Amino acid sequence: MMKPLPLDKVYRFIEPGPVVLVTTAQGKERPNVMAMSYHMVVDDGDPPLIACMLGPWDYSYRAFRATGECVIAVPTVDLAAKVVAIGNCSGADTDKFETFGLTPLPAKMVKAPLIGECLANFECRIKDDRPVENYNMFILEVVAAWVDPERKERRVIHHRGNGTFVVDGRVLDIRKKMTKWPTYIRD
């Protein structure tokens, strides 16, 4: 069950560098979903800003540009095979939500759907498309955020290239030693 996540906590899911899923929806077309792992935190405050690379080679690009919206969903390791399969076919000829048994949930601020099976979902609007001209880069503003606090599996996957992924392992809590780091990473 997705519960609201404070916007100033969004960066915690993006900064570690997971592969994410991006959903889009345009008009009466079926929604689509793609895999992405070129993204970073630009602003960890409220509203959070995320930069990402998305280009005309992605089928989702047209709907993304036309609506100016998307949802970034964070899948966990139990979805790894689906994440790869999602990246391995095109929304042009495949209903990916149907094919991969994903549940589209209505978002609050955007038309693109949340993904019920993911750990977290971030509703995004394009804030700035000027970096697109040179780099196919977008700056997204997160306008609503959701997390499933009851989900047991919380380990995300990171793409290493070459078809390999690394799964989250052990967690190190070094909070006490971070006395001089900015407050946003100390709470």
Add this chain to the structure above:
Amino acid sequence: MMKPLPLDKVYRFIEPGPVVLVTTAQGKERPNVMAMSYHMVVDDGDPPLIACMLGPWDYSYRAFRATGECVIAVPTVDLAAKVVAIGNCSGADTDKFETFGLTPLPAKMVKAPLIGECLANFECRIKDDRPVENYNMFILEVVAAWVDPERKERRVIHHRGNGTFVVDGRVLDIRKKMTKWPTYIRD
């Protein structure tokens, strides 16, 4: 021992989202090093492009802007405590290489040093500082890359915020299922 890494393999170390160290060196000042984890791959080809967030609040900023250069070094889990300590003090009053027992190695294309203890080192030049105006974002071009192929510990750390890090765990090789993904992630 650092060996040359083909430039089109650099993204493999950045895409998974590790905390990295950034070294700078200006004139006859001692070199400095800082921790960073807001970065992403912008171009995975040759030359590779990396976007990162770096601002005037970082002591390294002045040298970075003045020289237009830095080295991005990738530390592994055995260096986790040092990474936190590096982020927990300032180059203004601390010789971090000396204090944390890091070995500065001469780079090939830039003045900033490589870090001998890291898994990989990427010599970078600022390619574009226009995104700085709005976002403190830089686009870096990697001009030389190094990796230590004999290093046994290769697990990197990812910052989750709130003073916690997650260490690389199990590796999933899903290469065979990625037949339609771009060739750069299939080899």
